[in-house]
Amino acid sequence: MDDRRLAAIPQRLRASWLRSERYGVPEDEVRPVFTGTVDTSSLFYECGHEVLRGLHATLSNEPISLMITDSDGLVLTRLCTDPAIVRSLDRVYLAPGFYFAETNAGTNGLGLALADRTATLVRADEHYCTGLRGYTCAAVPVVDPVSGALAGSVNLTTWSEQSSELLLALAQAAAGTTAALMLARASGRKARPAPRGEVFRVYADRVQPPKLSTAWTSAVATAAEAMLEGRVVAVTGETGAGKTALATLARRSVRPRERLLNARPPAPDDVGSWLRLWTPELGKADTCVVVSDVDALPAWAASSLAPLLSGFVLTATEALPEALAPLVDVVVEAPALRLRPDDILPLAHYFAHRDRGRDITFTSAAVRALLSYEWPDNTRQLRQVVRAAAARSDVVDVQHLPAEVFTSVGHRLSRLQVLERDEIVRCLTEPGATIAQASAELGIGRATIYRKMAQYGIKADQLRG
The missing domain is CATH 3.30.450.40 (GAF domain)
Structure with a gap:
């Protein structure tokens, strides 16, 4: 050349x-x-x-x-x-x-x-x-x-x-x-927020994290052991599975007094200033940076990180960038929430307490709904659902949960279908509601409600206590 x-x-x-x-x-x-x-x-x-x-x-x-x-x-x-x-x-x-x-x-x-x-x-x-x-x-x-x-x-x-x-x-x-x-055309779903490239210090949580399943604790222990040996670790997994949380917990268990930063990827045009913002921190004593979602970075930015790799931990949803993959010693997968159902309720109580500052109660019907849902967006989705529900009541019941928790549809819904589904769930989750009452309130026949419930995968046994 x-x-x-x-x-x-x-x-x-x-x-x-x-x-x-x-x-x-x-x-x-x-x-x-x-x-x-x-x-x-x-x-x-x-x-x-x-x-x-x-x-x-x-x-x-x-x-x-x-x-x-x-x-x-x-x-x-x-x-x-x-x-x-x-x-x-x-x-x-x-x-x-x-x-x-x-x-x-x-x-x-x-x-x-x-x-x-x-x-x-x-x-x-x-x-x-x-x-x-x-x-x-x-x-x-x-x-x-x-x-x-x-x-x-x-x-x-x-x-x-x-x-x-x-x-x-x-x-x-x-x-x-x-x-x-x-x-x-995406069924009325909200657009994902644009990446902002936040870089912030991770502090110890004021609420004691819950004791979770073996699948989660084993992954944390594997990452911690590799970090203790000075090896470069990458945590992979589905969107919202808690990759950064896993990396943070593992690092805290190895070096509890270390200054820990989290760098989230920015929009592509802002990568240069984003790198200049936090890479100087790597030279400081007792500092570690968790760089989240490195698979979202431009190729040139990933190449810029390669010489500095010993100073931080990586997370990725897809494959690791070509420039970084050969330099990673250990890859640990954060297990999806649907693979560890025993963690759903402890995490729900933890998120509610963290947001409200006190214990929040979940009714048996609400618990049944939370445990039956597959959580396609994992822990992130559970946190959003619990935060919204706990903001409405100290005792979370089915009427405080979003309609999506009670449904299972394998295809995209139109905006009109989303509105229709949500209205049916709202009527059926009101205290003491019956199909006949929901039919009267919605102005449609009972047979139509049953047909719509089947169409949207609405789980009738979870709608009431």
């Missing part, structure tokens, strides 16, 4: 070039991986394809190819009516069914956008492979507005000699519209 040419390109692109070289991507040939199947059943594809069709109609006379990829860089669809650019893109395999992640296609717009999770423009000679240097590519990642997971990317590609000033703005607008459409 020409060092002078490498030094002339921006830092993010330079880091991507170095990664491409490390992956063994050839500079003189585009050789992306091909798959025979493309999944077009996702909500992201449905919304993204609809948005790009509208944009394509507007740009039909322009030599621009509009593409959607999944989170792994697999091209799902390509919209373009310019014969010359279509033939050219086919020659470099930038077509549906081919993976254009950095790992197999080197530095390119969509690959870098996915790696760094931020809007990216790669012009002409900034591409790693010579075969791609005839193009300018603008790509923007799309994050699922509900789950916060990386859904894929929107990519616009044109000839390198074309003006690129508006290309990235168009890609950003298309990605933003796609995310907004996904939220509108």
Whole structure:
């Protein structure tokens, strides 16, 4: 690789070039991986394809190819009516069914956008492979507005000699519209809060943590043993499973007087200032940092953390970043809440006491509902449910719990269905309520209520004491 040419390109692109070289991507040939199947059943594809069709109609006379990829860089669809650019893109395999992640296609717009999770423009000679240097590519990642997971990317590609000033703005607008459409069709669920990159000190809890199941305590003990031996630990697990709590408890058991910080990932554009904020703390005596959700960090940021790894503990929901995975000595999984049902009630009392400052009582019906629910968002969801319920009463009964706790539906509900389900549960959880009373209040027949209860998976035996 020409060092002078490498030094002339921006830092993010330079880091991507170095990664491409490390992956063994050839500079003189585009050789992306091909798959025979493309999944077009996702909500992201449905919304993204609809948005790009509208944009394509507007740009039909322009030599621009509009593409959607999944989170792994697999091209799902390509919209373009310019014969010359279509033939050219086919020659470099930038077509549906081919993976254009950095790992197999080197530095390119969509690959870098996915790696760094931020809007990216790669012009002409900034591409790693010579075969791609005839193009300018603008790509923007799309994050699922509900789950916060990386859904894929929107990519616009044109000839390198074309003006690129508006290309990235168009890609950003298309990605933003796609995310907004996904939220509108996501059953009325609230958007996940944007990452804020908080860095704060972890203090000992004023409420004594409850004694939990063997599955949890064994995981804490495994992490603590590895930390005691000076090994680098990563805690993995589902969203909301308590990964940071597990890492904190393990560290506290090893070094109870240590200054412990938690760094949560920021939005991609704020990563630079976020790193500058807390990395100087690593050099201070008796200080440890728990870096949460490192799988959400841009690739360049993960690479920046690698030389400092001995000073902190990691958590991740998905796979560890490529730059960090080889440096981790021990991976400990935080068990999902549904796999340790004995912890649900102790945690419910703990969360209620922590928020209200005193003991809160749960009726037998409320306990039955809490224990029967699968808690798809794990401990985080339990904490939110208990906090809201305890704020309403010192004795939590079924009418203080949200409708979701009494239902089990394996598909998305529309906004109207969510309202209908919640109203049925509200009527049925009122003290002394019967099907006949709920029928009269809602103005629908009893047979209809039974049918709706079956449709929404409402568990009648948990609705009353």
